[in-house]
Amino acid sequence: MSFGPPLAGLGPVAPPVWTPPTEIEQASLEAKAREEWTAYFDTLVDSRLYFEIRRDGADAEPSRTIPVFGEDPRVAGGRVWAVYTEGMLPVPDPHRVLDWQKLGWFAKVGRRPIRR
Numbered sequence: 783m784s785f786g787p788p789l790a791g792l793g794p795v796a797p798p799v800w801t802p803p804t805e806i807e808q809a810s811l812e813a814k815a816r817e818e819w820t821a822y823f824d825t826l827v828d829s830r831l832y833f834e835i836r837r838d839g840a841d842a843e844p845s846r847t848i849p850v851f852g853e854d855p856r857v858a859g860g861r862v863w864a865v866y867t868e869g870m871l872p873v874p875d876p877h878r879v880l881d882w883q884k885l886g887w888f889a890k891v892g893r894r895p896i897r898r
Contacts, residue, residue: 804867806829806869809825810867833849833863833883835849835880840879840881
């Protein structure tokens with residue numbers, strides 16, 4: 783957004799740099815920047831990874847996990863599964879229920895067909 787021409791003698795203002803909220807995001811950001819994917823996943827392997835689950839399923843059977851998938855036309859098949867680190871959790875919402883698992887769990891369930 784601009785509020786007129788830049789002041790004389792001042793160049794364009796640089797946009798603010800994102801500050802990772804926790805050590806997890808900091809380490810994964812640095813590994814990604816270096817394209818060190820082993821280090822990237824090593825950072826996530828012991829972290830809690832959060833995802834949204836269906837509230838009706840959680841209320842009816844608390845031990846059952848029914849993930850909520852989103853849609854993204856840029857992805858083959860269109861289905862996406864939003865997963866968050868602790869520092870990137872969405873704003874609390876009374877209608878949203880989150881569960882968490884470790885990265886290994888995602889590898890296991892990713893091999894199974896998922897019900898819609």
